[in-house]
Amino acid sequence: MIRKDMPDKYFKTSEEQFDAVIQETVRRHKTGQPVLLIASLISDTxxxxxxxxxxxxxxxVLNANNAFWEAEIIKEAGQKNVVTVATSMAGRGTDIHLGPGVKELGGLCVxxxxxxxxxxxxxxxRGRAGRQGEPGVSIFYTSLExxxxxxxxxxxxxxxxxKGRYISxxxxxxxxxxSQKIKDESSVSQRKSSVDYDSVMKRQRTIMYKTRNDLxxxxxxxxxxxxxxxxxxxxDYVKENKKMDDKTMYRYILDNLSYRLKELSVSSANKKEYLKQYADMAFKDKKQLLGNRFSEYCRLCTLKALDDGWIEEVDYLQQLQAAISGRSTAQRNLLYEYQREARLSFRDMEKSIKKAMIRNILLxxxxxxxxxxxxILYP
Structure with missing residues (x-):
């Protein structure tokens, strides 16, 4: 590689920084050397x-606002007297070939x-210049802004x-x-953290997709x-509603077991058994109605419950990750908290899927x- 990577130039303000860049561009442009100015932000371009x-x-100018012309602009960037302004992301993956007479001028200047x-x-x-053994030069202009x-x-x-205080x-x-070192280390840490968080969802995804593929x-x-x-x-429902009255019981039947309601006076002690008998009756009726298609019907109802439950779980895990990341890190292992809450959420999802399965099948x-x-028209 024969590209010359010049030492960075440091300035206090962006005004001084931009002024120096433009002066260097003017100087090199007068010689006919192609210049590529690269900035991180569209506003800077x-x-x-x-x-x-x-x-x-x-x-x-090559940025996200005119990416349509990207290939054409990059193609011309290495020609004599050409000046190109681009963001760091623009035109990546495309080699800039030098035009006639540019090698003698020192190649592309970045x-x-x-x-x-x-x-x-x-x-x-920097690697935009000096590709495949060609000459080139790169200089970076930085400031506290x-x-x-x-x-x-x-x-x-x-x-x-x-306030204009002096700084060497x-x-x-x-x-x-x-500052760059801290940002660099922070980015590495964030990528590692992202992989750790994703492994939690990956385990859940593996379980869900195995079940779904079987169906x-x-x-x-x-x-x-x-x-x-x-x-x-x-x-579970009776356990959560120990003081269940007739109205509550009928509401459960209509929401989960059957749209046909038989109003009976049932003692508190018998309500659980009554609900189970009602479910048995609804299950047998549905089986009798569908005959040899009943197994297929149950499979489709279960798939629907799985899909709905998993969509909600993925959405919750994404929100949970954002919420956990925003918590104070003082004496807390945020990944552990995420894993623990994700496990609890997965158990809740399993319960909600089982409820939805039966609702879909019976209603x-x-x-x-x-x-x-x-x-199937699902409830």
């Missing part, structure tokens, strides 16, 4: 464009504006920029380098298991379309 217009320098959040992005920006320096705090920046170039260099492959559900599920649902309304296809 627009500012550079305005300053270049003031210097009467023709140029192209001028980076602002310290980026990590060194990897900066290396990629770069986006990466916001971690220094508003009070610090106000003291040295707004050496200290500016130290502060900017430290899609035609695995039938054991009727005895379904009966156990609706009886357990009733046990679903069936019709048949073309080719005897089963159409």
């Amino acid at each position: 627009e500012m550079l464009s305005k300053l270049l217009v003031q210097e009467n320098i023709e140029h192209s 001028l980076g504006i602002g310290r980026m959040n990590n060194t990897r992005d900066e290396r990629q920006a 770069d986006d990466v320096c916001t971690i220094l705090g508003e009070d610090f920046l106000e003291k040295y920029i707004d 170039k050496r200290r500016i260099k130290k502060l900017i380098n430290r 899609l492959d035609g695995k039938s559900l054991d009727e005895n298991v379904l009966i156990q599920i609706y009886k357990q649902n009733i046990d 679903g309304e069936v019709s048949f379309g073309k080719d005897n296809e089963m159409i």
Whole structure:
């Protein structure tokens, strides 16, 4: 590699920084050397464009606002006398080939504006020049007003920029380098944390998709298991509603077991058994109605319950991660808290799926379309 990576240039304010970049661009443009100005922010590319217009320098701007012309702009960026302004993300993956006579001028000149959040992005920006053994040069212009320096705090920046207190170039260099290092380490930590959090959802996803794929492959559900599920649902409901009156009991029947209601006076001690008998009756009626299609019907009802439950669980886990991340880290293991609450949520989801399964099976309304296809209207 014969590209020359020049030492970074450090400034206190962005005004000084942009002024130096434009001066360097004008100087190199006069020789005919192609210049590529790379900034992290779209707003910076627009500012550079305005300053270049003031210097009467023709140029192209490549950012998210005009990505349609990306290939054409990148294709011309290595030609003689061409000046291109781009964001660090724009045109990545495309080599910039040098035009006739450009090698003799030193190749493509990359001028980076602002310290980026990590060194990897900066290396990629520098790597736009000097591709495949061609010559090139790169210089980065940084200041205390770069986006990466916001971690220094508003009070610090106000003291040295707004109030104009003196600060040495050496200290500016130290502060900017430290800011980038902190941002870089923070990004690595966030990526690792993201992988750890995702592993929790991955375990749940594996369980859910295994069950779902079995059903899609035609695995039938054991009727005895379904009966156990609706009886357990009733046990749980009665346990949560120890002082259940007739009105509450009838509401449970209409919401979960049957739209046909038989009003009977049932003693408190017998309410649980009455509900189970009612469920048995509704289950037998549905089985008799569908005959040899009953197994298929139960499978489709279960798939619907699984899908609805999993959609809610994924949404909850995403919200939980955001909420956990926002908590204070003092003496807390946030990942452990997330794992614990995710486990509790998974158990709750299993219960809600079992309730939805039985509701779908007992309250679903069936019709048949073309080719005897089963159409289910779920409750």
